[in-house]
Amino acid sequence: MKILVTGGAGYIGSFMVKRLIENGDEPIVLDSLEVGHREVVPQEVKLYEGNLLDKEFVKKIFSENKFDAVIHFAAYALAGESMEKPEKYFENNIQGGLNLLDAMKGKTSHFVFSSTCSIYGTPKKIPVSEDESKKPESVYGQSKLMFEKVLFWYDKIYNIKHINLRYFNAAGAALDGSMGENHEAETHIIPNAIIAILENKPFTLFGKDYPTPDGTCIRDYIHVLDLAEAHLQALSYLKDKNTSDSFNLGAGKGYSNLGVLEMVKKVSEKDLQIAYKDRRFGDPPQIFADNTKAKNILGFNPINSDLKTIIESAWKWHSKI
Template identity: 55%
Template structure:
C-alpha cells in the first residue's frame, strides 16, 4: 500500500513508519518538523508541510495516490494546551479537517487516527473501556475528542473508513536502539527519569497525595513498538472489513510514578534522588486501559508486558543517544 503519514517524523510516527516499510509498504512522511526529526525517517520520501496550509496538503496528494493515511500530526502537551487553547484547536482540529477534505477530494478512503486516553478525563470506572464517558480535563484532550467526532461524521457522510486508536502512555524505543524518544523539552516521566539517572540530577515527583496505594498517580505504559504494530493491524482491518473501529491501546494495568522510578533505578543501576512537588493540574489519580476490544477486533496484543521490559529499551536508546537525533530539531 501507499500510505501518507502525517507527523511521521515524530516519536510514534517514525517507529510506525519504520515498521510499515519493513512490512513492505511504501510510505510518505508529511511533517513540519516542529516536533519531529528528519533523520528519524532516514531515506523515506519526505514532504515538508503544515496541515493548516491547504496548498501543502494538496501538494502531498498530487505527488502520490494513497491507499490510506495515518494521522499522527498534533500538538500534544496537556499543560501547554491550557495556556495556548487557540493554537491547539487550530492545529489539532482545523488541520485535521483540511486533511479529511483532501482525502475526500482525492478519493482516499482510509484513515488511522492517533487519539488519546485524555478524551476520558477522570474515569468513572477502571479499567477504562471505550464506552467510558468523555470528560476531557485539558484543551488537548478536548481537541482530540472533538476531532474524533468530526471523523465520525466524515465516515457517515463521505464513506471514509476510520480506525480511532486511543493511546495510553507511549514509552520505550526500538530494541536495537536505533529509534527512540526525543522531545524538546521532554515532558514524559520515563525519559526524564533515565536522563536524571544518567546525569546524576534530582527528579521532581508531581504529587504524593493521590488516592492510590503509594500516593502517586497511576498510569498505563504501552511500548511504542506495540503501538506501531496496532497501526498495521488497524490498516489491515480497514482494508479488509471496509468499516470503522475505535479501540483503546494500553498494556491493561497501571504503574504508579514511584514504581516507575524504582524500576528505572533497577534498570539503570543508579539511585535517583527525588523531591515531591505540587501536583500538575488535571492529572487523574489512576487511569489504565481495558484493551479487550483491540485484542478481539484487531487481533492485537502487547508483546512488551512489563514496565521493566519497556524501560530497558528506553535506557538503551538514551544511553547511546544522549543528544537524541544529533540536535536535528529545526
C-alpha cells in the same frame, strides 16, 4: 500499500514508518519538522516538509500521490501547554486535520487516527473501556475528542472510514537502542527519570497524596513497538471490513509513578533523587486500559509492554544519545 504518515518524523510516527517498510508498504511522510527530526526519516522515504494548516500544500500532496490510507499522528500533544495556548491546539489539531480530510475526499477512504486516553478525563470505572464517558480535562484531550466527532461525520457524509486508536502512555525505544524518544521539551516520566540519573540531577515528581496505594498517580504504559504494530492491524481491519471503530491501546495494567521510578533505578543500577511538588491540574489519580476489544477484534498483543522491557529499551537508547 502506499500510506501517508503525518508526523512521520516524530517519536511514534518514525517507528510506524520503519514498521511499514518492514511490512512491504510504501510510506510517504508529511512533517513540519517543528518537533520531528529529519534524520529519523529513512533516505528511501519521500518527505514532504510543511504544515497541515497550509491547505494548498496538503492538496498538492494528494494530487501527486494515490494513497491507500492515511495514518495521522501530527498534533500538538502537551496537556499543560494546551491550557495556556488553547488556540494553538484547536487550530492545529482540528483545522489541520480538516485540511487533511478535505484533501482525501473522493481519493482516499481509510484513515487511522492517533487519539488519546485523555478524552476520558478522570474515569469513573477502572480499567477504562471504550464506552466510558468522555470528559476531557485539558484542551488537548478536548481537541482529540472533537476530531473524533469530525471523523464520525466525515464517515457518514463522505464515506471516509476511520479507526480511532486511543493511546495510553507511549513509552520505550527500539530493543537494540537504535531509535527512541527525543523531544526537545521532554514531559514523560520514563525519559525524564533516565535523564535525571544520567545528569545526576533530582527528578521532580508531582503529587504524593493521591488516593492510590503509594500516593502517586497510576498509569498504563504501552511500548512504541506495540503501538506501531496496532496501527498495521488497524489498516488491515479497514481493508478487510471497511468500517469505522475505536480501540483503546494500553497494556491493560497500571503502574504507580513511584513503581516506575523504582524500576528505572533497578534497570540502571543507579540511585535517583526525587523532589516532590504539588499535584498538577488535570492529572487523574489512576487510569489504565481495558484493551479487550483491541485484542479480540484487531488481534492486538502488547508483547513488549511489560514495564521492565520498556525501561530497559529506553535506558539503552538514552544512554547512547
